[in-house]
Structures are given as structure tokens and as C-alpha cells.
Amino acid sequence: MGNVLVYVEASDGKVAPVTYELLGAARTLAAGLGGQVEALLAGGGELASELGGADTVIHVDHPSLSPYVPEAHVAVLAEAVRLRNPQVVLVGNTTIGIDLAAGAAAATGRPLVSYCVGLEVGEGAVVARSQLYGGKIIATTRTDSPAVFAVVGGSFPDGPGRSGGKGAQETMDPPSSLASLRSRFVGATAPGGEGVDITKAERLVSVGRGIGGPENIELAEELAKALGAEVGASRPVCDSGWLPKTRQVGKSGMSVKPKLYFAVGISGAPEHLEGMRDSELIVAVNSDANAPIFKVAHFGTTCDLFDLLPALTERLKARAG
Amino acid sequence: MHIAVVLKQVPDLVEELDIDSGGKDIDRSFVKMKINEFDDHALEQAVLLKESSGAKVTAVAVAADGIDQVLYAAKARGADRAVKVEAGDEFLDSRRAASAIAEAIKQLECDLVLTGVQAADDLFGQAAPFIAAALGWPHVSVVSGVEAGGSTVRVHQEYSGGRMATLEVDLPAVLGIQAAPQPPRYVPVTKLRQAMASGALETVSAAAGAAPVGATVSGLAKPESGRGAEMLAGSAAEVADKLAALLAERGLVRA
């Protein structure tokens, strides 16, 4: 068959950007495998028209599918895999994808390859490149049987996946298990907090563990002030309570796309890179020259941040007059 | 409620990682292992549930070099029992480990399984959904915050952008924990010593299932360093000058 099935992730009533990235990757893979691109849309039928990158949009509708409950979506994805038997299943390695990919792989007995940042077809197999150990190691895998791939957001451009498919639409019956779910949606909360929305900031100074401790965050705040920027942070910094969760950039925090992203003491775990790699200009300060952050940064330095930050702040203040 | 909290060790990323001569695994002879930080949060969440609702907590881990220390630390943190699962292989991937863990959990008669949402070496998928699938229990991952409620638990799930949903899950269930409501508590060395002196760890045997065939590692590589970024060298003052000029050029200096 050689088909590629993409699970469509929706957020806030829109198709999530990662889905277009997956559709784009799927088009290349399908071409290599001689198959078609199928998109699985669980709930949210109004989005079908926005999935022009798929040859077939498979729509499943059921009251349990929206709002999102992981158990229901796993059941639908597993059912679709069983019925359509694609060679490749692509799921975003997002907070939602973590729920789904392994569940569907387990339910269908297929292998799963996670943290994929590259996918191609080679000698009849799917060759995937995955980021392991916080990005310190890249693993290459070959998969020659039908399998599921969890793809890290930002690994592929989202342009090619917006169109180019046949755009046929089909509906699929919901699996019977949706009638007896053991988990239910209770409520949702929007990001709260102290009124700062870092996703709207044009300039961000983000701090990572390399800043040493909460007492040094002041250095970053001073720089942010001089730049007219907001202060963001990596997950470990927020988990340690040095800054509130609303400041967190990354997969489990906010995805940001500012004009300037100034990363201070951030080594660049994949989960972080995913949330900021599309920023227009990325400047990174980190003591480790091998840190993954330098792969996405436009300018980098291994200069000691405790010297550099005050020095830069001073110069910016001077320029601003 | 009887909570099983599933723990494992991962290479400490503070250290440099090297690739072994076979090229398909990291060089484990010099790697320092530490508890997976998400598992650490899962343990904290379990202990918080014990404190708030009197749950019983059993720490579970696949037997491996150094895992005893992790299990003793869990006991010192408040786990009532610590169980080592003899699965015959300490380098199982998460999926195969999950099948052994699920076997053990059946023997231990738990009704809630907490484990870290992911680990840095989960190439073939994360443990929580696989454990759930093996047990046939419902599962929610990326959980930050669990409240006990009789035959159900309420869990808070995080999505990108800071949105949160609250879900109610019937027990028994498996949860992949992203973060506990508070950072994992510190175990004083004396408490650890006492836990180690308090008796041997329990052991159960549980065979790991076979992994689905098809996906194999063909090689590991280190990412090329610094590709992409133009590196600025020099003293702090020199680099600051360059950066200030660069930002000004792009109109990013505050007017």
C-alpha cells in the first residue's frame, strides 16, 4: 500500500502548525513509498477544508472527541490504522502526540519511533533521525514494516503540507469503544498568570539553568529592560520555581516567534527548541560550544554570561541614550 | 488507593556522552546514571497523594546497575515499598520494560500507575502509554497535578501554550507525569542511609514481552556542533560591542 497517515492535531479550533509540517513530510514519504497521504481528523469536521495537503481526509465524528480526551483519540487513531493499514503513521511529538503515538502503536502492535527530526525513504525502509539525550545524540533508525513515527515540531517546513493533495473526503465510523470511555473531560483553563503574554512579545530574553540561580535572573531582567523585551524561560527554570510557568517557552510551555530571541544559559533541549526555533533572530549565550541551541541560533557566543550581560545592557542603554 | 510509581535511570546529561565502538549505543562504561527527572516528579506526585489521601505507594523499577540506590531514595522520600523487577535484561527499551512492569503491577495489585511522561532515551516510545496498553487501563500523559477522588482521579493535563484541561479518569489508570505541583523533595543523606539499613528491596520476576519487529537502530551520531550560529569570539566587552552593533543594525535597540 505505502500510504502515509497523518493525525491532525487541532488547537483552539485551528489546525496546529505541526500538522502542516507532518503533511509536508508525508507528501515526500508517500512519493517515495508510492502511496497516498491520508489525514485523520477526529472531531472538528469544519477543519477538513483546510487539509489540502492530504489526498484523503478521513473524518470521524463523535461527541466524545471534542473537547479532547486522550483515550478517545487513541481509540480512533488505532481504529483508523487497523482499517486503512498505512505503511507510515505520523503523529506530532507534541504534548498531545505523546498521549497518542505510543497508545496507538501498542494497540496495533506496530513499532514506534519517537523524537524524529528527519524522515526519508531509503531502500524500501523509512529512515528516521531522532534526537536523544536532550539533543546530545542523533539516532538513525531503519523501519521496514508498518510503523508509527512521532515527529518533533519544527523539523519540517510547514509550507509544502498546506496544499498539493487531492483533497478527497471520507468519513469513518467511530469505534464502538467510544461508548464506554473510562476518562472524561471536566474543564479547561486558559493560560493565566500575571498578565504577561510572552507569545505576543516582539523581543524575548529567555533564561535557562545556565543562569545559575534565581538571584541572577536580575541580570536577564536588566538586559530585557534595555531591549524593551519580556523575560522568558526554559522548562527547568520554571519547574524550579525561579520564574512562573507563564514564562515558559517550549513544547510544554508557549511557542513563540518574536523578532528577537535572546537565549541566556539555555543549552537547547529539543522541547525548548521546538517552542522558539521560528524566531526571526536568535542570539544564544551558553558556556558549552556544543550546546544544541547553537544549531538554531543565528549568532552565538560562549562568553561568560555574567560578564556579557551587564556589558551588553550598558551598551544598549548608551545607544538608547 | 495503591499507587505504583515506576522509576528508571537515564544517563546524566551533565556529562559528555560518547558512542560505543559498535556505533549503535552510547558508551555505557563511563556514563553516570541518575533518576529520570520526570520519574522524580511522578514520585513526588505519588508521595503528595499519599499525604493528602492516605494512598499506599510502591516504587517499582526494572532491575539494573545502580537502581537499588534509586529505590532506596524512593523509600526515604516516602514510598512504603520498593520493588525491583527482575526482567532478565537491564537495557530494555521503554516498550519492553513496560511489558515487564505491567506484569509486576498485576502481581502487586495496584490501581494507579504514575511514571514520568518521557525520558531522554525513549527512542521507541514512552513507558506510560505502553504500560497502560499492556494492562488495558486508561491513560493520560503530560499530567501536572493529580487529585484522588474515590474510584477516580482528577488530572490536569498541559497542552502547548500553557492551556490546561482537567480530566477525570476511572481507576485503575496509568498517568504520565510531566510535573508534580511542587519540586521533588530532597532526601537527606541520613534518611537515605536509614532506608538502606531498613531492609532489602523486594524483588519480583516478570518477563519482558517481545518488541514488534521492524524498527532497528542503524547508528548513533553526535550532532555537529554550532552549525547554524555564527560564533562571536572575544572578551565580554568585545562580544557586547558586536552584539550591540548587530542589534542596532536590525533596528532592535530600544529607541
Next chain:
Amino acid sequence: MPAKTIALAILTAATLSWSGYRFYLLLRPVFHSPWENRFDQIPRRIWGLVTNIGLHARLLKIPYSGLLHLMIFSGFVILLTGIVQAFGEGFIPGFSLAPIGGHTWIALVQDLFDVIVMVGLAMAAFNRYVLRPDRFKGSNERDATIVLLLIFAVVFDMLMQNTFRVASGGDPSASWRPVSSALAALAGLFGLHGAAARPVAEFFYWTHVLAILAFLAYIPTSKHLHIFVGIPNVFFRDLSPKGVLPRADTSKPSIGLKDVEQLGWKQKLDLYACTECGRCQAVCPAHAAGQPLSPKLLIMDLRDALLDEEGIGGHVKHGNGHRELLGGSIQDATLWACTTCRACMEVCPLHIEHVPKIVDMRRQLVELGRMEPKLQDTLASLAQYGNSFNQSERMRARWTKDVGFTIKDARKEPVDVLWFVGDFASYDPRVQRHTQAVARVLHEARVDFGILYESERNSGNDVHRVGEEGLFEMLAQHNVDVLSKCTFKRIMTTDPHSLNALGQEYQSFGARYNVVHYTQLLLELLESGKLKLAGPIGKVATYHDPCYLGRYNNGFDAPREVMKKLMARVHEMGRCRENSFCCGAGGGRIWMDDKGIKERPSENRIKEAVALGDAKYFVVACPKDVVMYTAAVQALGMEDKIEVKDIIELVEMALDPLLVAVG
């Protein structure tokens, strides 16, 4: 038996029974306490009484207060004779001190000291009600007032009694009582002489006796307990080396102080000895920073907690019986605020031991996991990697790569000087350059030295003071084991905290080393001519004494001697040597955040240095000080006024003729 005797006997018996009972209640917990050996070195203990009680050595550090206390205190000693006389007369007809000079020199001394004490009291009242120094804030003012009034009553009534006895005529001591005689003459002008004065003298006899009895009855419910407890408290003071913090027995299921009753007997005596004078509060860096710690209030709160538990009130503020000690009587934030700088213990006139109590309570907090996340992270890092920087031990010696020569590995070959580098000097990028400078200078002076490379661990000095006893043991034992396999003559460290741990604390692990601070070694190298300076640097510098070098290890002189050779002029700050003001980093504070701090101690200190007017360099001899003060100067925006320099930077400058010329 005359009625007067019977009345006096009843009053005296009643008062003594009441006071005796109160003292019994107070002392009961002291006698039911864990044992502390404070019966060693008796001559030294007695000498301490002479200097501290007799000569008021510590009290006189604040001259006005010290003087007024000396006046009242010395008067009290002398006036004891008046008390003996009053009760002697009352009970034994014809009792008189005349055979030993009661009518001559004793009378004279009584008369003079009546006046001296009253002047002292007036000074005390002026101090307390007009000058109102901050250190009294939080003290019990009502108690202080009552005590002043009672002392006044005792002294005044005695003077009046003597005055009217002289006025009655026939007092054999009249010619030896100049003040009483003058006052009697004055009373005579109002017709109070002869027989008319006799009942007045009798009246004042009784008010004098009643004042004494009232005082006796009041003391055991008042801070003036120090009249009785002060002397034993000074006698039983801690004579162990200052840098040795008592260890906790980690084999016990629970360590640390969670109940005030667990305090040792001397620790409880401390609580009764406190006079609430607040000298500790005045020097406490945490208190100055606006944090919720006053060593004085801590002691008072512990005392109240003890009395509360004993159910004997008197001071009880909360009055509802048992409360949790930690989080109840003593807040967690209070305990975590302490930098263990020892300034409080150094100034306490009664040698109260604040720091060991704080650390013992911290131990319990650590056991309960009640600490802030950053400290928790740091302890986890220390347990995992042996350093506070969350970095691999393999990175510990990375700074050696850029020094331009190979530093000996003391694990592999014998060295003269084994340099124990320490965490901040090894890992902190702001300090590494100074560490490299030390290496270059030692190399240039041809010192045979080596380091432990990745085998070194944090010395544990601050871990011990944070209250993580088990981790301290683990770190110390590791270092002791590593050192036991090395051959060296002595150990050098730039870090005073490591100096303290290796030199003093490791003795309880059976390890005795000759440990020197780098300032000491530098002095030797300069004096022996192994380092030749191109000349002094033509600038004015001031020097900050690190707590663990100065107060704890008496290392006041070596850095000053080195400075004298390096600098054109050294301008001392007011708070120097024993009175140095902590940078705020000690006792594990450097691993905690600044929440609740109104003014960082380090910034307070920089302002003091800048206020000297001419000091261009703020010279430090501790890696943590480099970090703390560099940040403080930046935060204050005073980079153009003063520059923080590690002493080794100045040594390198002074070695280089070119740099000396530039200054």
C-alpha cells in the same frame, strides 16, 4: 522576739519560698537536659569571669552602655553590704558590720556607690527612653522599667535610711557618710532631726527591705535573671575551637532540634541568661537586611517556648500551652536567614551560643524537607556531584587548562603544598581567573604544589551549617579518605570556608592537617623574598575580613601584612576584624534566594567602603566574596567608585613593574 523581727522573718520567708519555688521551676528543665561537658579548662573559665564580668570587656565595646552597667553593677556588689546589714539588724539584735569597717570605710563606700548607682540608673533611663537605640527593639520595655525602678528603690531607700539615721543623731558612721550627712543637714532645715528623724529612718529601713524583697521576688520572672544566671553562663561558656560546630548523631532515627526541651543544659541556661540587650541584633547582617531574624528575639522566643512547655509562664506571649517549636515559636524563615557569621556570639556579653541552636533547628527542617527549592537543588547537586554547581566532577579542574603549565596531581606525587581549591574557585567563571592567578603566582614563586583534580569534593563546611549532617559526613569522609592517600606537608586553600572545614571540622573525622590560607602563604613568600614586588600600587584600598577567616580562624593579620606590602595605603572600614560585617553568603545563604531582603548585606558593606571616600579597591580574600561583592557593586551601579579585587590580583599587579607604574 520583737514584732519587727517576726514581721521581717515572715516577709523574708515568704519571699524566699516564692523565689525559691520559681527558681526550682526554672532550673528543673535545665537539670533534665542532655549532657554537655563544660567543666574542662577551669582556670580559663575563671579567667573569663574576671575579664567578662569583672572588667566588663565585652560590655565596654559600647562605652556609654558599658560604663552605666559597670556603675550599676559595681554598686550592686558594694551595696550587698547594705543588704547584709539590713537583714542582720533585723534578725540579730546588735548586729553590726562595725568590726570590719561598717562604720568607717564600708559606710563611705556605701554612700559613694549609692550616688554612682543612681547616676548609672539615670544614664540607663536616658539611654532607654531618650536615645532608644534600635537594639532594644523587641525587648520587653516594661520589664526593663520595673527593674530600673526596683534598683532605684533599693538604692534610694538605703540612702534615705542612712540620711535619717545620721539626722537622728548618734550614728557612729556619720562622719564616714558624706552624702548622707549632707542630705541630713538638708533634712534638718525642715526640722527632721533628732527624734523627729527616727521614725523616718525606720520607714526607709522598711521600704529598703521591702524593695530588696520585691526585687528578689521579681527576678525569677524577669530578664534580670541574668544577675544569677549571667555568671554561671559565662563560666560555662563554649571553649571549644570557634570553627567546630557540634556534630549531630546521625545514627539516630531523627536528628535536630524539634522541641525546646531537647536543648542541652547549657543551651537552656543561655535562654535564662539573655538580658535582651540586643547587641546581637545590632550586628546581625540578616537583621540589617530586613530578614525575619534577630538573634535576640530568637533567644527570647526559645525562652518563652521553654517556659510555655514547662507551664510556668511569666513571659508567655501565646499562653495556650504547647505549640510546635518549628513553624510555631520559631519560623522557618528565621532559621534560614542566618549566615552563621558569628557576629552575635562574638558580641554577646554573656556568651550566649546562638548559631549552634539555629543549625540544630535547621537539621530538623532539612529532615522534614522544609527548605526552598534552590537550596534543595544545591544539596541534590552536592550529593550527586560533590559540588554546588550541578556540574560533573570531571569539570572541576578545567580551569587548569589555561594556566600555561601543568599543575601537579597530588594524588600521584608528593607535594609540599596541597591546594584544596574549593567549589567556587573551581567552577564559578567569575572566580576561575583568580584561581588561575593563584596558580601562576605559586608557580612563579617555585612553590611545590598540587591539587586533587576531580577527587576533591565540596569541603562540607556550609553543608554542615545548612543542617544536612549526613551529607556533610559524606563529603568530609570522602575528602579525608582522598587526602589520606596523598603526601604533603600542608594544605592551602583560598576559601575560608574550606579552611575552617579542613583545619577545624575534620578533626572529628580523625584528620589533623596543617591548613593555611593563601594570604598566609603569600605573606611567607613575600617575607622570604621568593616573591619580589616591583613596588606598591599607588592606590588606596580597603580590606574586608571574611567571617570564616577572621572571626572563626583568627586570620586577621596575614592579609593585612600582605596588603601593607602591596598598597600605598590601606584604609580600614569601621567594621573590621572581629567586627567585620558578613557579605551575606555564609552558612549556605549563597544557595538560597534573596526573597525578603530589603538591603543585601553585601551592598550595605560596599556603601560603607565607598563612604571611606578614598578607597578605590575593595579587597577580598574569599572566592564567595568575589562573587557577592562584584554583584553588589554592579547592583549599586558603583563601578566607577570602587572595584572589587581578590588579593591575588593585587599581588600579580605588584609583581609587574608595568602594572605598578599604571597603578
